[in-house]
Amino acid sequence: MDLFSKKKEFLKLPNAQLIYFPNFISRPKADEYFNTINKETNWQHDDITVFGKTYKQPRLTALYGASGKPYRYSDIIMYPEPFTYDLKIIKKEVETKSQVKFNTVLINLYRNGSDSNGWHADNEKELGKNPVIASISLGEERPFHFKHRKLKTERHKLLLQHGSLLIMKGEMQHFWLHQIAKTKKEIGPRINLTFRKLIDQ
Ligand SMILES: O=C(O)CCC(=O)C(=O)O
Numbered sequence: 001m002d003l004f005s006k007k008k009e010f011l012k013l014p015n016a017q018l019i020y021f022p023n024f025i026s027r028p029k030a031d032e033y034f035n036t037i038n039k040e041t042n043w044q045h046d047d048i049t050v051f052g053k054t055y056k057q058p059r060l061t062a063l064y065g066a067s068g069k070p071y072r073y074s075d076i077i078m079y080p081e082p083f084t085y086d087l088k089i090i091k092k093e094v095e096t097k098s099q100v101k102f103n104t105v106l107i108n109l110y111r112n113g114s115d116s117n118g119w120h121a122d123n124e125k126e127l128g129k130n131p132v133i134a135s136i137s138l139g140e141e142r143p144f145h146f147k148h149r150k151l152k153t154e155r156h157k158l159l160l161q162h163g164s165l166l167i168m169k170g171e172m173q174h175f176w177l178h179q180i181a182k183t184k185k186e187i188g189p190r191i192n193l194t195f196r197k198l199i200d201q
Pocket residue numbers: 106108117122135144160178180192194
């Protein structure tokens with residue numbers, strides 16, 4: 001089910017809040033950010049181990065941050081590079097909109113439809129109890145799928161447009177899983193920036 005119309009921006013789900021701004025960044029600006037971030041980022045291609053088997057992650061990633069704190073998820077440890085000029089500007093805009101300060105951005109590059117991000121929650125300890133995560137999409141549109149862990153009818157998708165901002169908050173990371181699925185469609189690359197706040201534990 002598609003939950004959001006072009007205009008509707010706020011949705012209260014059971015145990016979560018999602019706020020979607022389809023036109024957060026203007027089209028020319030979003031094109032420019034896509035190109036510079038694509039070119040300037042020092043992309044990593046990490047291995048992940050699932051049930052004892054090691055694979056290449058099905059996307060490229062990078063971590064930028066002001067805290068210097070490493071970020072651990074699955075069995076990967078990432079060390080942040082300092083924010084670039086563009087990332088600082090985007091971070092400021094996102095902070096103004098969300099009224100939250102972030103100190104880290106995890107960047108994903110989905111090179112084509114074979115790249116993906118499997119079902120997961122952003123529930124690492126260093127994000128704290130009910131993290132606010134602000135996610136910017138640039139480039140090819142991909143559906144964001146999310147499902148409640150227990151309420152089986154709560155399963156939705158939202159098309160993440162070029163230049164959009166999606167804010168996940170409330171108890172979402174405890175009660176819901178999300179993914180970017182593979183597709184057989186011939187599609188181009190997409191960059192996703194997820195702003196997060198890492199805290200001391
Ligand atoms: O690419 C996206 O929109 C989602 C990325 C994501 O869920 C993550 O990096 O944790």
